[in-house]
Amino acid sequence: DGTALIALDRHRRYEPAALRHRTNLTSSAGRLLEAWFDGSIEAIRIATDSPAVAYRSRSPTSPNQSVRPTERNQLLQQSHVKAYDATFMAESAAAAERNVARVLPIVITEVGKLPSSVIDVGCGPGGWVLELVKAGVDATGMDGAWAAPNLVIPQEHFIAWDLEQSLPRDRRYAMAVTIETAEHLSPERGPGFVADLCALSDVVLFSAAVPGQPGTHHVNLRWQTYWIDQFQAVGFGVVDCIRPALWDVVPAVSWPLAQQCFLFVKGAKPRLSLPANIVHPACYQEQAFPR
Numbered sequence: 001d002g003t004a005l006i007a008l009d010r011h012r013r014y015e016p017a018a019l020r021h022r023t024n025l026t027s028s029a030g031r032l033l034e035a036w037f038d039g040s041i042e043a044i045r046i047a048t049d050s051p052a053v054a055y056r057s058r059s060p061t062s063p064n065q066s067v068r069p070t071e072r073n074q075l076l077q078q079s080h081v082k083a084y085d086a087t088f089m090a091e092s093a094a095a096a097e098r099n100v101a102r103v104l105p106i107v108i109t110e111v112g113k114l115p116s117s118v119i120d121v122g123c124g125p126g127g128w129v130l131e132l133v134k135a136g137v138d139a140t141g142m143d144g145a146w147a148a149p150n151l152v153i154p155q156e157h158f159i160a161w162d163l164e165q166s167l168p169r170d171r172r173y174a175m176a177v178t179i180e181t182a183e184h185l186s187p188e189r190g191p192g193f194v195a196d197l198c199a200l201s202d203v204v205l206f207s208a209a210v211p212g213q214p215g216t217h218h219v220n221l222r223w224q225t226y227w228i229d230q231f232q233a234v235g236f237g238v239v240d241c242i243r244p245a246l247w248d249v250v251p252a253v254s255w256p257l258a259q260q261c262f263l264f265v266k267g268a269k270p271r272l273s274l275p276a277n278i279v280h281p282a283c284y285q286e287q288a289f290p291r
Contacts, residue, residue, distance in 0.1 A: 093152045095254055096127025099179075102246060102253045103205070103261070104135060107175070110241050110263060111203060115174035119200055122163060122181025126153035133157070142167070164189055167196040176201040180215075180256055182208035182227070187220045194230040198266070204236065207261035210279065212287065223277045224260050228270070237268035244273040247280070255282035 108114055115137055120128045123141030130153050132139035141151075142159040151158055161167065163185055176197045185193055197204045211221045228238045239262065246258040259280040 090125070090150075090152075093125045093127035093130065096131055099253050099257060100128055100131035100135070102249065103242060103257065104132070106241055106245050107205065107263065110239060111175075111265075115203070117173045118175045118177055119171075119173045121167065121176060121178040121197065121200075122184070123147070123158070125150050126158060128177060128179065129153050129157055140173075163193070166192065167200065169196070169199050171200075173201045175203045175205060177205045179205070179207045179261070180209060182206075183213070183215070183218045183220050183222070185220055190220055190222070190226075191230055191233075194227070195234055198231070198234050198236055198264075202266040204231070204264040205242075205261070206231075206264055207256055209256065210260060210277075210283075213256075213283065214286075224262070225276045228262070228276060231264040232270065236264040236266050237270040239263040239265050239268055239271050240273040241271075243278075247274070250280065250282050255280045255286075259283055 104114075114135065117138040118129075118132050118140070120126070120132075120139065120141045121143075123129055123143045124147055126141040126147075129139045129141040133153070140157050140159060141153060142161050142163075144162060145160040148155075148158065148160060159168075163181065178197060182190060182193055197206070206227060208227055209215060209218055209221050210223055213221060231238065241263055242261040243258055246253050246261070250258050259278065
């Protein structure tokens, strides 16, 4: 009943490295992986018995605590306003420029054309929206009202919305995007959030933090297979075209995209190019050797 730790070498061979019972990435990375990590290892896979495992967050609004939705939303806004200040938002927008430049061509190749319209759910300052508009896309961002003061996009491209609530479905888009957002929402919101995204578009670009990944208000950290299962339940197949294309270009792109970004397409046959529950070396190094 332990956790199987798999090391992926440069020749893409999978070799059992250890069998240990672990409950979060931080402890396994800090105490176990250090002994195994060397120049030949390009990735670490954590394969759990359950495809949908929730872990206790160090956030004050942990899923293990009972917090009413209104209180959760108030705490969420308070933590975001404090942590996501103007400096952070500016850095986020700058990262979006290089990330979109790498991701968008992959999407175009997969779907056959530039998406004509995009909704970015959890857009933060709107960096992705800005870059998509530059590329000729009719793009709109959606996030909590806390993001409004530091937007890098015009207000007409932004929808203020509490993402804990069902998303408005008055418009359909060529693609829906949500990058590192789902982990900030309550565990009970997860399935409904996926259903909302799939109601907005037949193509969803999705990335969400895995257990142990640091961040502000991370209350729903899940392994990649959890989200794959949620999308599959509503008829969307995983298309694993983003991760293999970006794996070796970190830090030219943000490592979470190389680790956990997927395209989900309605009716598509599931296609995985890498093991689903995988951890990028940059993530491991950030955990095991904090600066």
